Amino acid sequence: MPLGPLRSSPLVEQATLRLRDQIASGHWPVGTKLPAETALAGELGVGRSTVREALRALAGAGLVQSRQGAGVFVIATEPERDWPTRLRQAAVADVYEVRMLVEVEAARLAAQRRTEADLATLRAALTDRRLAADRDDQAFVDADIALHAGVVAAAHNPVLTDLFAEFAPALRRGLTDLVEILELRAHDPCPGDASHAALVHAVERGDADAAATAAREELLGTLEQLRRL
Incomplete structure:
Protein backbone atom coordinates (compact mmCIF):
# COMPACT_ATOMS: atom_id res chain seq x y z
CA MET A 1 0.00 0.00 0.00
CA PRO A 2 1.66 3.28 -1.08
CA LEU A 3 1.98 5.98 1.56
CA GLY A 4 0.61 8.82 -0.60
CA PRO A 5 1.28 12.54 -0.15
CA LEU A 6 0.04 14.34 2.94
CA ARG A 7 -2.49 17.13 3.03
CA SER A 8 -2.28 20.31 5.07
CA SER A 9 -2.44 20.13 8.92
CA PRO A 10 0.45 19.40 11.32
CA LEU A 11 2.74 17.48 9.01
CA VAL A 12 4.77 15.73 11.70
CA GLU A 13 1.60 14.38 13.31
CA GLN A 14 0.29 13.21 9.94
CA ALA A 15 3.58 11.59 9.03
CA THR A 16 3.77 9.85 12.40
CA LEU A 17 0.22 8.53 12.08
CA ARG A 18 0.74 7.35 8.48
CA LEU A 19 3.95 5.52 9.35
CA ARG A 20 2.42 4.03 12.50
CA ASP A 21 -0.53 2.76 10.45
CA GLN A 22 1.86 1.05 8.04
CA ILE A 23 3.63 -0.63 10.93
CA ALA A 24 0.40 -1.70 12.65
CA SER A 25 -0.99 -3.14 9.41
CA GLY A 26 2.05 -5.35 8.95
CA HIS A 27 3.30 -3.53 5.87
CA TRP A 28 6.63 -3.30 7.71
CA PRO A 29 6.80 -6.33 10.04
CA VAL A 30 8.86 -6.43 13.22
CA GLY A 31 12.53 -6.64 12.27
CA THR A 32 12.05 -4.79 9.00
CA LYS A 33 14.36 -1.95 8.13
CA LEU A 34 12.40 1.16 7.14
CA PRO A 35 13.14 2.93 3.86
CA ALA A 36 15.65 5.76 4.06
CA GLU A 37 14.48 9.20 5.19
CA THR A 38 14.78 10.54 1.65
CA ALA A 39 12.58 7.75 0.28
CA LEU A 40 9.95 8.25 3.00
CA ALA A 41 10.00 11.99 2.50
CA GLY A 42 9.43 11.52 -1.24
CA GLU A 43 6.48 9.17 -0.71
CA LEU A 44 4.87 11.42 1.88
CA GLY A 45 5.58 14.63 0.02
CA VAL A 46 7.32 16.29 2.97
CA GLY A 47 10.83 17.30 3.92
CA ARG A 48 13.36 15.04 5.56
CA SER A 49 13.13 17.02 8.80
CA THR A 50 9.42 16.13 9.05
CA VAL A 51 10.20 12.45 8.53
CA ARG A 52 13.01 12.65 11.09
CA GLU A 53 10.65 14.08 13.73
CA ALA A 54 8.03 11.44 12.92
CA LEU A 55 10.61 8.68 13.37
CA ARG A 56 11.61 10.17 16.71
CA ALA A 57 7.98 10.07 17.80
CA LEU A 58 7.70 6.44 16.73
CA ALA A 59 10.90 5.61 18.61
CA GLY A 60 9.48 7.31 21.70
CA ALA A 61 6.38 5.10 21.39
CA GLY A 62 8.59 2.01 21.28
CA LEU A 63 7.74 1.12 17.67
CA VAL A 64 11.08 1.68 15.95
CA GLN A 65 14.73 1.79 16.89
CA SER A 66 17.58 3.57 15.19
CA ARG A 67 20.75 1.50 14.90
CA GLN A 68 23.89 3.45 14.19
CA GLY A 69 25.16 2.82 10.71
CA ALA A 70 22.38 0.36 9.91
CA GLY A 71 19.16 2.40 9.75
CA VAL A 72 15.80 2.43 11.50
CA PHE A 73 14.12 -0.89 12.30
CA VAL A 74 10.62 -1.84 13.40
CA ILE A 75 10.71 -3.39 16.89
CA ALA A 76 6.96 -3.50 17.77
CA THR A 77 3.59 -3.14 16.08
CA GLU A 78 1.78 -1.59 19.05
CA PRO A 79 2.95 1.49 20.95
CA GLU A 80 4.10 1.11 24.53
CA ARG A 81 1.53 2.24 27.07
CA ASP A 82 2.85 4.66 29.65
Missing part, protein backbone atom coordinates in the same frame (compact mmCIF):
# COMPACT_ATOMS: atom_id res chain seq x y z
CA TRP A 83 1.96 4.32 33.34
CA PRO A 84 -0.99 6.79 33.34
CA THR A 85 -2.46 5.03 30.30
CA ARG A 86 -2.12 1.63 31.98
CA LEU A 87 -3.92 2.95 35.05
CA ARG A 88 -6.74 4.44 32.97
CA GLN A 89 -7.28 1.13 31.21
CA ALA A 90 -6.85 -1.15 34.24
CA ALA A 91 -9.72 -2.66 36.20
CA VAL A 92 -10.41 -0.58 39.29
CA ALA A 93 -10.13 -3.63 41.54
CA ASP A 94 -6.60 -4.27 40.20
CA VAL A 95 -5.62 -0.67 40.87
CA TYR A 96 -7.12 -0.94 44.34
CA GLU A 97 -5.05 -4.04 45.18
CA VAL A 98 -1.88 -2.10 44.43
CA ARG A 99 -3.26 0.88 46.33
CA MET A 100 -3.59 -1.36 49.40
CA LEU A 101 0.06 -2.39 49.17
CA VAL A 102 1.09 1.25 48.97
CA GLU A 103 -1.21 2.71 51.61
CA VAL A 104 -0.79 0.09 54.31
CA GLU A 105 2.94 0.71 54.39
CA ALA A 106 2.39 4.46 53.97
CA ALA A 107 0.14 4.44 57.06
CA ARG A 108 2.84 2.62 59.03
CA LEU A 109 5.46 5.17 57.98
CA ALA A 110 3.08 8.06 58.62
CA ALA A 111 2.64 6.98 62.24
CA GLN A 112 6.41 6.98 62.63
CA ARG A 113 7.22 10.19 60.74
CA ARG A 114 4.19 12.50 61.02
CA THR A 115 4.74 16.09 62.08
CA GLU A 116 2.37 18.43 63.86
CA ALA A 117 1.58 19.98 60.47
CA ASP A 118 0.71 16.54 59.11
CA LEU A 119 -1.61 15.87 62.05
CA ALA A 120 -3.36 19.19 61.53
CA THR A 121 -3.88 18.27 57.87
CA LEU A 122 -5.27 14.86 58.77
CA ARG A 123 -7.64 16.23 61.40
CA ALA A 124 -8.90 18.81 58.91
CA ALA A 125 -9.28 16.13 56.22
CA LEU A 126 -11.33 13.94 58.59
CA THR A 127 -13.57 16.92 59.36
CA ASP A 128 -13.91 17.74 55.66
CA ARG A 129 -14.90 14.14 54.93
CA ARG A 130 -17.64 14.37 57.53
CA LEU A 131 -18.85 17.71 56.19
CA ALA A 132 -18.88 16.29 52.64
CA ALA A 133 -21.49 13.79 53.81
CA ASP A 134 -24.05 16.55 53.23
CA ARG A 135 -22.88 17.06 49.65
CA ASP A 136 -23.07 14.97 46.48
CA ASP A 137 -21.28 11.66 45.92
CA GLN A 138 -18.42 13.20 43.94
CA ALA A 139 -17.65 15.71 46.67
CA PHE A 140 -17.68 12.93 49.25
CA VAL A 141 -15.32 10.76 47.20
CA ASP A 142 -12.96 13.70 46.70
CA ALA A 143 -12.90 14.32 50.46
CA ASP A 144 -12.25 10.64 51.10
CA ILE A 145 -9.31 10.56 48.67
CA ALA A 146 -7.93 13.77 50.18
CA LEU A 147 -7.78 12.14 53.61
CA HIS A 148 -5.91 9.13 52.25
CA ALA A 149 -3.58 11.44 50.34
CA GLY A 150 -2.84 13.18 53.63
CA VAL A 151 -1.83 9.89 55.23
CA VAL A 152 0.47 9.09 52.32
CA ALA A 153 1.99 12.58 52.46
CA ALA A 154 2.67 12.13 56.19
CA ALA A 155 4.93 9.18 55.33
CA HIS A 156 7.36 11.74 53.87
CA ASN A 157 8.41 9.51 51.00
CA PRO A 158 8.16 11.42 47.71
CA VAL A 159 7.97 8.21 45.66
CA LEU A 160 4.92 7.04 47.62
CA THR A 161 3.35 10.48 47.28
CA ASP A 162 3.87 10.53 43.51
CA LEU A 163 2.62 6.96 43.16
CA PHE A 164 -0.59 7.76 45.01
CA ALA A 165 -1.09 10.84 42.84
CA GLU A 166 -0.90 8.59 39.76
CA PHE A 167 -3.56 6.31 41.26
CA ALA A 168 -5.91 9.12 42.27
CA PRO A 169 -7.79 9.67 38.96
CA ALA A 170 -8.53 5.94 38.53
CA LEU A 171 -9.56 5.69 42.18
CA ARG A 172 -11.82 8.70 41.86
CA ARG A 173 -13.71 7.15 38.94
CA GLY A 174 -13.96 3.74 40.54
CA LEU A 175 -15.09 4.96 43.95
CA THR A 176 -17.67 7.30 42.46
CA ASP A 177 -19.15 4.40 40.51
CA LEU A 178 -19.07 2.21 43.61
CA VAL A 179 -20.89 4.75 45.75
CA GLU A 180 -23.51 5.40 43.10
CA ILE A 181 -24.12 1.82 41.96
CA LEU A 182 -24.32 0.30 45.43
CA GLU A 183 -26.03 3.37 46.90
CA LEU A 184 -23.58 3.21 49.79
CA ARG A 185 -24.72 6.55 51.18
CA ALA A 186 -28.44 5.83 51.05
CA HIS A 187 -28.61 4.88 54.73
CA ASP A 188 -25.30 6.32 55.95
CA PRO A 189 -24.19 9.57 54.29
CA CYS A 190 -20.68 9.15 55.74
CA PRO A 191 -19.81 5.44 55.36
CA GLY A 192 -16.54 4.34 56.89
CA ASP A 193 -16.32 7.23 59.34
CA ALA A 194 -15.27 5.03 62.27
CA SER A 195 -12.52 3.27 60.31
CA HIS A 196 -11.15 6.53 58.92
CA ALA A 197 -11.17 8.06 62.38
CA ALA A 198 -9.31 4.99 63.69
CA LEU A 199 -6.68 5.46 60.99
CA VAL A 200 -6.15 9.12 61.82
CA HIS A 201 -6.05 8.47 65.57
CA ALA A 202 -3.50 5.67 65.12
CA VAL A 203 -1.25 8.03 63.16
CA GLU A 204 -1.72 10.65 65.87
CA ARG A 205 -0.64 8.20 68.59
CA GLY A 206 2.36 7.12 66.55
CA ASP A 207 1.12 3.53 66.62
CA ALA A 208 2.52 2.11 63.39
CA ASP A 209 0.96 -1.34 63.71
CA ALA A 210 -2.50 0.07 64.49
CA ALA A 211 -2.24 2.54 61.59
CA ALA A 212 -1.31 -0.23 59.15
CA THR A 213 -4.12 -2.44 60.45
CA ALA A 214 -6.68 0.37 60.20
CA ALA A 215 -5.62 1.15 56.63
CA ARG A 216 -5.72 -2.51 55.61
CA GLU A 217 -9.17 -3.14 57.09
CA GLU A 218 -10.64 0.02 55.58
CA LEU A 219 -9.27 -0.62 52.11
CA LEU A 220 -10.02 -4.33 52.16
CA GLY A 221 -13.70 -3.67 52.78
CA THR A 222 -13.88 -1.38 49.76
CA LEU A 223 -11.89 -3.81 47.60
CA GLU A 224 -14.33 -6.63 48.36
CA GLN A 225 -17.21 -4.40 47.24
CA LEU A 226 -15.38 -3.46 44.04
CA ARG A 227 -14.82 -7.12 43.20
CA ARG A 228 -18.58 -7.69 43.35
CA LEU A 229 -19.37 -4.99 40.78
